[in-house]
Amino acid sequence: MQVVRAIGGRAPLHLTSTGKLFLAADDPQRVRAYATRTGLAGHTKNSITQLPVLERELGKARQYGIARDNEELELGVRCMAAGIYDDQSKLVAGLSISAPADRLDENWLQKLQSTAEEISAALGYKSSTQRLAA
Secondary structure, eight states: OOOOOOTTOOOOGGGSHHHHHHHHHSOHHHHHHHHHHHTTOOSSTTOOOSHHHHHHHHHHHHHHSEEEEESSSSTTEEEEEEEEEOTTSOEEEEEEEEEETTTOOTTHHHHHHHHHHHHHHHTTOOOHHHHHHO
16 A cells, blocks of 8 residues: 655645644634635545534544544545644644554554653643643
């Protein structure tokens, strides 16, 4: 299997796990503007193309701190992503894993999240529990 994504390439935010992290961190009004501007075009039969469905997905991303792409950009490829935050608690990047849909292992999620947390800490991010303890 080969996934063809050029370095620096672009993909619609609503179809990628990392893109969903950024949409989830944004103001709901701006998410609606994004949906209007892009029309939430789909690439596969699994693509999220309706705003209410996207809003539910973004709610899960906010709740759990991770986002997923379930063959929404490319059939046969699933992804999961966790956010990377700076010293101002701003989402600055996403760390993601992509794999063939039938081989993406849910057990990778814990390592993905802990690695994203380590990178965030190196950038000066303090989680809410660290801020309360300080």
